[in-house]
Amino acid sequence: MPVELVTIPCLSDNYAFLLREEDSGRVALxxxxxxxxxxxxxxxxxxxxxxxxxxxxxxxxxxxxxxxxAKYGAKVTGASADAHRLPPLDQAVADGDTILFGGTVAHVLDVSGHTVGHIAFHFFDDNIVFSADSLMALGCGRLFEGDAAMMWTTMQKFIAMPDQTVVCSGHEYTSSNAAFALTIEPDNAALQTRVAAIKAARDKGAFTVPSLLSDEKATNPFLRAHLPELQKAIGMEGADAAEVFREVRTRKDNF
Known part of the structure; x- marks a missing residue:
């Protein structure tokens, strides 16, 4: 079923998203x-x-x-593993569950790393994933609760998604993420092109979120730890991808 996606800037650099299922008129935040x-x-x-x-x-x-x-009587869904520190839930879900939303379906994925119990909502038929602070535009969330191996497992879930997937992440961090990505793969032509586009967008006050997963696969260092070209760029050719990811994440933390 067709859906309409609306991006809403909040606070200083957060994003929320509205999704309206056109046949039923139901709206999710x-x-x-x-x-x-x-x-x-x-x-x-x-x-x-x-x-x-x-x-x-x-x-x-x-x-x-x-x-x-209080205003709308909306029903709240969140991770069962996180229920003790979320607002009261009407529906608790876990990895592998599905949520029926009008005539479309969201698949729930455990994307722990930034936090343990972080979930994403993948509307597969609509090619949209709400990744919040797991996969971000040209980045990934800082590892506050999980570790690098956990987050690399999460990144592989995004790598497996179709290239045309629209990635709805939680923050406007893209410019700083781009500056860091250039320190990892300065010779990546796709990255150079994307960085220029990001600067142009931000100079006009435009959002850089959502992003397209094909662009993330081509330019986001956190999705590229398994690729020989990135491994070569940081002097870790042939290393285990999780260890390469750990090195990239450590460099970002110190950037």
């Missing part, structure tokens, strides 16, 4: 950094809010939930 901009967007479009899907427990992804539930 993915993450709720704050309520004000989300309510304003819903009212401008004449929409109500049926569901809230939460990716992880950090305050900048859940603080808007109480206001939105």
């Amino acid at each position: 993915i993450d709720a950094p704050e309520s004000g901009p989300i309510i304003a967007e819903l009212e401008a479009r004449g929409w109500t809010l049926d569901e809230i899907l939460l990716t992880h427990h950090h305050p900048d992804h859940i603080d808007g939930v109480p206001d939105l539930v």
